[in-house]
Amino acid sequence: MDAAKAAAAPVRGSVTMLVALAKADMAEVDRLIGLRLQSPVSVIPALADHLIAAGGKRLRPLLTVAAARLAGASGDNCLKLATAVEFIHTATLLHDDVVDGSKLRRGKVAAHLIWGGASSVLVGDFLFARAFELMVEAGSIRALDILAKASSVIAEGEVLQLTRAHDLNLDQATYLEIIKAKTAELFAASAEAGAVSAGAPEPKVAALRSYGLNLGLAFQLTDDALDYSGVAETLGKNAGDDFREGKATLPLLLAIARSGPREAAFWERAIGRREQTEPDFRRARELIVGAGALQATLDLAADYAWTAKAALSIFPSNDWRVALENLADFAVSRSA
Amino acid sequence: MDAAKAAAAPVRGSVTMLVALAKADMAEVDRLIGLRLQSPVSVIPALADHLIAAGGKRLRPLLTVAAARLAGASGDNCLKLATAVEFIHTATLLHDDVVDGSKLRRGKVAAHLIWGGASSVLVGDFLFARAFELMVEAGSIRALDILAKASSVIAEGEVLQLTRAHDLNLDQATYLEIIKAKTAELFAASAEAGAVSAGAPEPKVAALRSYGLNLGLAFQLTDDALDYSGVAETLGKNAGDDFREGKATLPLLLAIARSGPREAAFWERAIGRREQTEPDFRRARELIVGAGALQATLDLAADYAWTAKAALSIFPSNDWRVALENLADFAVSRSA
Numbered sequence: 001m002d003a004a005k006a007a008a009a010p011v012r013g014s015v016t017m018l019v020a021l022a023k024a025d026m027a028e029v030d031r032l033i034g035l036r037l038q039s040p041v042s043v044i045p046a047l048a049d050h051l052i053a054a055g056g057k058r059l060r061p062l063l064t065v066a067a068a069r070l071a072g073a074s075g076d077n078c079l080k081l082a083t084a085v086e087f088i089h090t091a092t093l094l095h096d097d098v099v100d101g102s103k104l105r106r107g108k109v110a111a112h113l114i115w116g117g118a119s120s121v122l123v124g125d126f127l128f129a130r131a132f133e134l135m136v137e138a139g140s141i142r143a144l145d146i147l148a149k150a151s152s153v154i155a156e157g158e159v160l161q162l163t164r165a166h167d168l169n170l171d172q173a174t175y176l177e178i179i180k181a182k183t184a185e186l187f188a189a190s191a192e193a194g195a196v197s198a199g200a201p202e203p204k205v206a207a208l209r210s211y212g213l214n215l216g217l218a219f220q221l222t223d224d225a226l227d228y229s230g231v232a233e234t235l236g237k238n239a240g241d242d243f244r245e246g247k248a249t250l251p252l253l254l255a256i257a258r259s260g261p262r263e264a265a266f267w268e269r270a271i272g273r274r275e276q277t278e279p280d281f282r283r284a285r286e287l288i289v290g291a292g293a294l295q296a297t298l299d300l301a302a303d304y305a306w307t308a309k310a311a312l313s314i315f316p317s318n319d320w321r322v323a324l325e326n327l328a329d330f331a332v333s334r335s336a
Numbered sequence: 337m338d339a340a341k342a343a344a345a346p347v348r349g350s351v352t353m354l355v356a357l358a359k360a361d362m363a364e365v366d367r368l369i370g371l372r373l374q375s376p377v378s379v380i381p382a383l384a385d386h387l388i389a390a391g392g393k394r395l396r397p398l399l400t401v402a403a404a405r406l407a408g409a410s411g412d413n414c415l416k417l418a419t420a421v422e423f424i425h426t427a428t429l430l431h432d433d434v435v436d437g438s439k440l441r442r443g444k445v446a447a448h449l450i451w452g453g454a455s456s457v458l459v460g461d462f463l464f465a466r467a468f469e470l471m472v473e474a475g476s477i478r479a480l481d482i483l484a485k486a487s488s489v490i491a492e493g494e495v496l497q498l499t500r501a502h503d504l505n506l507d508q509a510t511y512l513e514i515i516k517a518k519t520a521e522l523f524a525a526s527a528e529a530g531a532v533s534a535g536a537p538e539p540k541v542a543a544l545r546s547y548g549l550n551l552g553l554a555f556q557l558t559d560d561a562l563d564y565s566g567v568a569e570t571l572g573k574n575a576g577d578d579f580r581e582g583k584a585t586l587p588l589l590l591a592i593a594r595s596g597p598r599e600a601a602f603w604e605r606a607i608g609r610r611e612q613t614e615p616d617f618r619r620a621r622e623l624i625v626g627a628g629a630l631q632a633t634l635d636l637a638a639d640y641a642w643t644a645k646a647a648l649s650i651f652p653s654n655d656w657r658v659a660l661e662n663l664a665d666f667a668v669s670r671s672a
C-alpha cells in the first residue's frame with residue numbers, strides 16, 4: 001500500500017481519511033480563500049488572514065466538498081461554494097468574538113483585540129458579501145438560497161443566545177434550538193449545498209442535510225462538554241471560557257437542574273450575577289461531573305453522531321461515506 | 337388637474353413627484369419590509385423596526401423602483417429587490433452606528449444605545465442575510481451579483497474610512513474614493529439592479545448606474561456640508577457630529593489644506609488629538625466658511641448632481657425621468 005493510500009485508510013474517530021481524500025480539493029479551496037480575501041484596503045486581508053490562516057479544521061468547506069463528491073460530483077462547482085462557506089463561518093466568528101468579548105480564537109489572540117471591534121465587524125461584513133459573490137459565480141441559485149437562509153437562521157440563533165445567555169432556567173429544548181440555529185444549521189447547509197451543486201436527487205440532498213445537522217449538534221455538545229474538561233491547546237481557546245463568560249451551556253444547565261439549594265446559591269452567584277472567584281471554575285467542574293451532567297451531554301452528542309451516520313445509509317459504502325462516518329465519530333471522541 | 341396629478345407635478349429640487357409616482361410601489365415595499373423583518377426572536381423585529389420605521393426617505397429602494405419603471409418594467413420584480421436594498425442599507429447603518437459610537441440616527445436614539453452593540457451587530461447580520469433571501473426570490477442572478485459586489489465594496493469603504501478617519505492629510509481623491517465606496521456604490525447598485533430587473537439594454541443599465549453613483553456622491557457631499565451648517569431636526573442627527581467625532585470630511589479637509597500655521601495648530605488639537613472644548617465647533621465652522629471650503633464642497637456636489645441628470649438623457653423625457661432629475665436637484669438643494 002503506497003503512502004497516499006495508507007493516509008486515506010479508514011481510522012475510526014479521526015478526520016485523517018477525510019482530509020486525505022479531500023486533499024487536492026481543499027488545496028484549491030485554500031488557494032481561493034487566499035485569493036478572494038484580497039482587497040486594496042490592507043487591513044482586510046491582514047485581519048481575515050490572521051483568523052483563517054490560524055487554521056481550524058476547515059470542517060464546513062470539507063463538508064461541502066465531501067457531500068458533493070459522495071453525491072457523485074466530478075467537476076469543480078463545489079469548490080467556490082466551499083470557499084463561500086468558510087467565509088460565512090469566518091464572518092460569524094469575527095462578529096461572535098466582538099459580541100462575546102472573547103480573548104482567544106483558534107489558539108491566537110482574537111482579531112478584535114489587535115485591530116479593534118470596529119474592524120472586526122466590518123471585515124466580517126466584507127467576508128459575508130464576498131461569500132455571496134462566490135456563490136453567484138458557483139452558479140447554483142438553489143445552493144445560494146440554502147446558504148442565505150442558513151445565514152439568517154444563524155443570526156437569529158446568535159440573538160436568541162444573546163438574550164438567554166445567562167438564563168439559569170433555560171430548558172434543554174430551547175438550548176438545543178439555539179445550538180441548532182447557531183452552529184448546526186451551517187453544517188447542515190454546507191453539506192446540503194454541496195449535494196445540490198452535485199445535482200443529487202432529493203433524498204440524497206435531504207440525507208446529507210440531515211448528516212450535517214446532526215454532526216453539527218454532536219460537535220457543539222462535545223465542545224460544550226470540553227469547556228469543562230479540556231485544556232487550552234486542544235480547544236484553541238481557554239478551558240472554562242464558557243463558565244467565566246457565564247454562558248448557559250448544556251453541562252451547566254443540567255447540573256443546575258439537578259442541584260440542591262446550596263449548589264443553587266453557588267450557580268446564582270457565579271452565573272446569574274457573574275460574581276466569580278478563582279476557585280469557582282474548579283467547583284463548577286466538580287458539580288457538573290458529580291451530577292452526571294458532563295456524561296449526559298456527551299451521551300446526547302453520541303446520539304446525534306449516530307443519527308448523522310445513519311443518514312448516510314442511503315449511499316453506497318465508498319471511501320467518502322466511510323470518511324464522513326469517521327468524522328461523526330471524531331466529533332464525539334475528541335478529548336483533552 | 338386632480339389631486340394625484342397635482343402631487344405628481346414636477347417641483348424642482350423636491351422628491352414630491354418621485355414619491356407620488358412611486359406611491360403604490362413603495363407601499364408594497366413597506367409591506368414587504370414589515371413582513372420580512374419578522375422573526376420568532378422578538379428583539380430582531382423590535383430593533384430593526386426602531387430604525388426602519390423611523391423612516392428616512394427610503395431613497396435607495398425608491399431608486400430601484402424608479403430605475404425599473406423608467407427602464408420600462410411593468411411587473412413587480414423590482415419590489416423584492418427594493419426591499420433587499422433597504423435591508424442592506426439598514427444593516428450597514430446598524431453596524432456603522434456601533435462602529436462610530438453614534439448617539440442619534442434618523443432623529444431617534446441609536447439602536448445600539450437601547451439594545452446594545454452586540455444586538456445591533458447581529459440584527460444587521462440578520463437583515464443582510466434576509467436581503468439575499470429576497471434577492472434569490474426576485475430571481476435575477478445578475479441583480480444579486482450587483483448587490484453582492486456593492487456590499488463588499490461598501491465594507492471596504494467603511495474599513496478604509498475607519499483607518500483614515502482622523503487623518504488631517506487625507507487628499508481629496510482618497511476622500512472621494514471613500515464616499516464613493518461607502519455611500520455612492522449602494523445608490524449606483526440600487527439603480528443598476530432596478531434596471532437589470534427590468535431587462536433594460538446595456539446602455540440604459542449603465543446610464544442608471546451612472547445616475548445612481550453621481551447622485552450618491554452629490555448626497556454625501558451635501559450631507560458633509562450640512563454637518564457644518566444644518567440643525568438637528570433637518571439632519572436627523574446632531575449638527576457638528578462629524579466634527580466632534582473628528583471625522584475628516586471634505587469641508588474640513590479643504591479648510592485644513594487652506595489654513596495658515598495658527599489654524600493648523602487648532603485643527604491638530606481639535607481633530608488630530610480630538611481635544612475639543614465647547615466653542616471649538618463654532619470656530620471650526622467659521623474657518624470652514626471663511627476658507628470657502630463649505631462652498632467648494634457644495635459646488636462639487638452640484639457638479640455630481642449635474643452629471644447624474646446628464647446620464648438620464650438616454651431616456652425619453654417622461655414623468656419618471658423628470659422625477660429623477662428633480663431628485664438630483666433635491667440632493668444638493670437641501671438646507672438647514
